Amino acid sequence: MEKGNGKKTRRRHLLVNVGISVMLMFGVVVLLNFFDTALSYSRMYLASATSASDKVTAFLNDRMQSYEALPWLLDYWTENWLQLDLAPEYEGDADGKWREAHKLFYELNEQYITPEELSTLSDDLQKKFAEFCHVSIVQEFDSVASTYRTNGIFCAVMLGDNQIFLPFRGNDDASDETTYYEGSIITLREEHYSKVQELLEEAGQAKEVEDLKTMEVASGRNAGDVLFYRPVYRENRLCCLICVSVSAGLVENQMYEEASRVTRRTWLYLGVTCALILILLLLVVMRPIGRLQKSVQEYEQNKSSEEADKNLMKICRSDNEIGYLARSFTGMTHEIDRYTDEVRAVTVEKERIGTELEMAKVIQRSQLPSKFPPYPDRKEFDIFASMTPAREVGGDFYDFFMVDDEHLALVMADVSGKGVPAALMMMVAKILIKNRITGGDSPAAALANVNSQICEGNGEDMFVTVWLAVIDLATGRGIAANAGHEHPALCRPGGDYELVVYRHSLPVGAMLESRFREHEFEIEPGGSLFVYTDGVTEAANRKNVLFGTDRMLRALNRQKNVDPRRVISSMMAEIRDFAGGAEQFDDITMLCFRYNGLEKNDE
Numbered sequence: 001m002e003k004g005n006g007k008k009t010r011r012r013h014l015l016v017n018v019g020i021s022v023m024l025m026f027g028v029v030v031l032l033n034f035f036d037t038a039l040s041y042s043r044m045y046l047a048s049a050t051s052a053s054d055k056v057t058a059f060l061n062d063r064m065q066s067y068e069a070l071p072w073l074l075d076y077w078t079e080n081w082l083q084l085d086l087a088p089e090y091e092g093d094a095d096g097k098w099r100e101a102h103k104l105f106y107e108l109n110e111q112y113i114t115p116e117e118l119s120t121l122s123d124d125l126q127k128k129f130a131e132f133c134h135v136s137i138v139q140e141f142d143s144v145a146s147t148y149r150t151n152g153i154f155c156a157v158m159l160g161d162n163q164i165f166l167p168f169r170g171n172d173d174a175s176d177e178t179t180y181y182e183g184s185i186i187t188l189r190e191e192h193y194s195k196v197q198e199l200l201e202e203a204g205q206a207k208e209v210e211d212l213k214t215m216e217v218a219s220g221r222n223a224g225d226v227l228f229y230r231p232v233y234r235e236n237r238l239c240c241l242i243c244v245s246v247s248a249g250l251v252e253n254q255m256y257e258e259a260s261r262v263t264r265r266t267w268l269y270l271g272v273t274c275a276l277i278l279i280l281l282l283l284v285v286m287r288p289i290g291r292l293q294k295s296v297q298e299y300e301q302n303k304s305s306e307e308a309d310k311n312l313m314k315i316c317r318s319d320n321e322i323g324y325l326a327r328s329f330t331g332m333t334h335e336i337d338r339y340t341d342e343v344r345a346v347t348v349e350k351e352r353i354g355t356e357l358e359m360a361k362v363i364q365r366s367q368l369p370s371k372f373p374p375y376p377d378r379k380e381f382d383i384f385a386s387m388t389p390a391r392e393v394g395g396d397f398y399d400f401f402m403v404d405d406e407h408l409a410l411v412m413a414d415v416s417g418k419g420v421p422a423a424l425m426m427m428v429a430k431i432l433i434k435n436r437i438t439g440g441d442s443p444a445a446a447l448a449n450v451n452s453q454i455c456e457g458n459g460e461d462m463f464v465t466v467w468l469a470v471i472d473l474a475t476g477r478g479i480a481a482n483a484g485h486e487h488p489a490l491c492r493p494g495g496d497y498e499l500v501v502y503r504h505s506l507p508v509g510a511m512l513e514s515r516f517r518e519h520e521f522e523i524e525p526g527g528s529l530f531v532y533t534d535g536v537t538e539a540a541n542r543k544n545v546l547f548g549t550d551r552m553l554r555a556l557n558r559q560k561n562v563d564p565r566r567v568i569s570s571m572m573a574e575i576r577d578f579a580g581g582a583e584q585f586d587d588i589t590m591l592c593f594r595y596n597g598l599e600k601n602d603e
Contacts, residue, residue, distance in 0.1 A: 052148050053228035053244040060242045061232055063140050071234050072115040074157055076130045077167045084131050141170030152245040367427055380473050380598055384564035385591035395422025396533045396589035397430050406474055409437050412531040412591055413466040429464045443468040443481035444516040447508055454509040463509035467531055476523040476595050481516045483508050486534055493526035497556040525597030530556055535588035539575045542582045547575055564592035
């Protein structure tokens with residue numbers, strides 16, 4: 001139950017991770033869409049505001065241009081603003097002055113009254129005319145502001161000393177009371193005045209161009225608003241600016257409202273899409289992966305490729321990546337089964353070969369003298385030997401045996417090659433040599449006879465290097481024959497070990513009818529003889545440096561007055577220390593003979 005719950009938990013975790021990844025991706029898309037939508041709607045709103053402002057300013061420009069006395073009016077309003085009565089009582093006009101002025105200006109058609117005609121009127125009528133025209137234009141501004149729902153429509157006249165004059169503005173408020181008091185003189189900051197002056201100078205230079213222009217209000221109560229303005233010209237003179245202010249807050253609210261509405265719809269669509277994608281992932285991806293996971297676990301438990309094939313049969317028919325993965329897995333299970341069978345067979349065969357090699361090793365060691373001291377009753381000599389094969393069985397061998405009561409034979413040999421073939425050749429050579437020596441042959445004659453017998457059936461071209469000697473135990477004199485073997489080391493009483501160097505003969509088995517030379521030597525009582533194979537001098541360390549003959553002689557001379565067993569064990573320790581754990585590549589075989597003399601035996 002726990003294992004099943006674990007599988008469901010892992011699948012659930014994978015689905016949750018995929019779902020979170022998809023949601024994060026969709027969240028980024030929604031966020032980008034929100035900003036893109038906000039920017040798009042902002043541009044659309046500003047474009048709409050620009051178009052509306054262009055219409056508003058163009059209409060008001062035409063309306064103000066219809067007054068022939070517009071320059072005169074602007075100058076009069078600027079100079080006499082505080083004396084103007086801009087809130088007349090139309091009803092209850094006791095003295096009838098307004099009705100009289102209205103009738104007069106209506107009959108004269110105030111729009112066509114020229115400055116020359118105004119100069120003929122009295123000061124009171126001029127004042128009434130300025131007040132009447134102001135009220136008429138403000139009503140136009142109010143009507144337009146109410147229609148287009150702008151933040152403000154006003155007229156601006158440039159003054160000196162960082163000041164601008166606002167004779168009137170349109171008010172979209174339901175109350176008309178404040179409309180007539182909007183005219184005022186505003187003192188601007190230096191940077192704002194410079195900006196307005198720059199804009200006015202730019203407008204004044206383009207005398208025939210009356211396009212709509214834009215600037216952003218940088219500070220103040222309306223900071224952030226967008227200001228559209230159009231210059232009003234009369235006779236190549238810049239009279240004033242008609243300005244339309246669009247609230248930045250209104251633009252921002254509109255922008256975020258539309259963006260939020262689009263974002264909510266986008267979230268809804270993406271949520272539905274995400275749910276469909278997760279369901280599709282569950283059906284198309286997660287379920288086959290879960291089945292594949294189950295098959296892997298079952299194969300891990302029972303190692304049955306047939307069960308895996310059965311569970312993945314439907315998935316394997318899918319022509320997609322999961323189907324390819326399932327087919328690869330089933331193919332892998334068959335390969336694992338085949339490899340397992342091969343490994344099992346190889347293991348059985350290896351165990352069998354190992355058993356046989358172990359038996360061969362035991363047989364080989366049983367053929368070598370291993371009991372020391374071998375002749376406890378013979379005190380005229382001491383002898384010790386060892387053979388350490390590089391593999392389970394080796395090609396080196398040593399031997400010693402009594403030819404008769406007075407003579408001892410010593411053999412040290414090395415068969416070419418390693419392993420079982422060399423071990424077989426070693427046993428053949430050992431038996432043949434012993435038979436020839438015990439049969440009465442001299443060392444040279446014995447090697448010649450053995451060479452003839454080995455060469456007759458030597459299809460593998462194997463050969464044996466042999467050092468063979470027969471020592472007279474009564475005198476210490478000996479006769480030796482060397483068939484391509486290492487030079488022995490001889491230690492005289494009171495002296496050091498030194499190599500006995502002489503010309504070699506060919507190895508046994510190298511050539512039919514080879515001749516073997518003999519030489520005589522003598523060991524004095526208290527002297528020692530050390531013979532060995534090339535595994536001693538050719539032992540290598542990790543740097544591939546050979547042990548060599550010089551190191552061998554130095555090691556022998558450190559143990560020259562000890563018994564043969566200690567000589568051999570000390571030499572083996574020297575070789576292992578030198579190798580430093582490096583792999584042994586050749587058999588190491590050594591024999592040490594110490595001659596005590598006949599008097600020792602008599603004692």
